[in-house]
Amino acid sequence: MDFGPKILFVIPLLGGIPVTDSVVVSWFIVAFLGIIFYMGGRHLKNIPEGMQNVLEIILDFISSFVTDVTGPKGEVIIPYIGTVALYLIIANVIGAFGISPPTRDINIAASLAVLTIIYVIYSSIKARGFKGWLKSFTEPLGIILPFKILDIFTRPLSLAVRLFGNIMAGFIIMELVKDFVPVLVPSFLSLYFDFFDGLIQAVVFSLLTVMYVHEGMEKMED
């Protein structure tokens, strides 16, 4: 029983780069999203019709999701959050269609978490200036400095392990059930473990990202 990512093929460069199935599935998700949004965004009209309606509904949902937390000045971060949220929703729910979800690979979860913390630091420096960012480590008290520095490392760790652990647990349970009772029972369990849990994890990851970025962007009012 091996639940980890499988190596599909090896790129013969630099002594061989192993490519796992999670990376290939991620490529397909990126291509799918890219094609849909490129085709939908080619001929934009003032009065939307067909595909443009669907895309505008998605965009409105994401933008209200972000601005509910941050207020109107948080519109800058909608592109990043939208990208991550759309990728995560498809990547977590794809297990219901018999494809192994890419987020059960600790490397992909960790990459997303590291991207998020880099974006938090970048937006914080952009909003406060470099000196203001350094000063934010000693707010509200100087004694809190070591914990703020620890936060930079514990936040991405906790984000990555939460996403990876949830998806991995659902995946392992589904595989065991499929071995044990292959008929009818997995379909009901798959509704929870693939759909509900995957959607909840995508929402939680995006919401925590929004909250971290928002916290970094605020100036302390004296």
Next chain:
Amino acid sequence: MSVAMAAGIAALSVIGAGLGIGVATSKAVEAVARQPEASNKITTIFLLGAALAEATAIYGLLIAILIIFFLK
């Protein structure tokens, strides 16, 4: 045998997560009963808190998996 016992003890972290999500749910139900019109905000906050509480159980599961696969 000892590996199985260690994994079982690591899985006891589920107790804490269950209690935490139970308390969060009861408070959320009370809040919605007091103010039904605020149910959307309460749902968001509740889901966030439940996910944070659930993460502790996931850590326990992760430790159990690591024990099983790497301490053979």
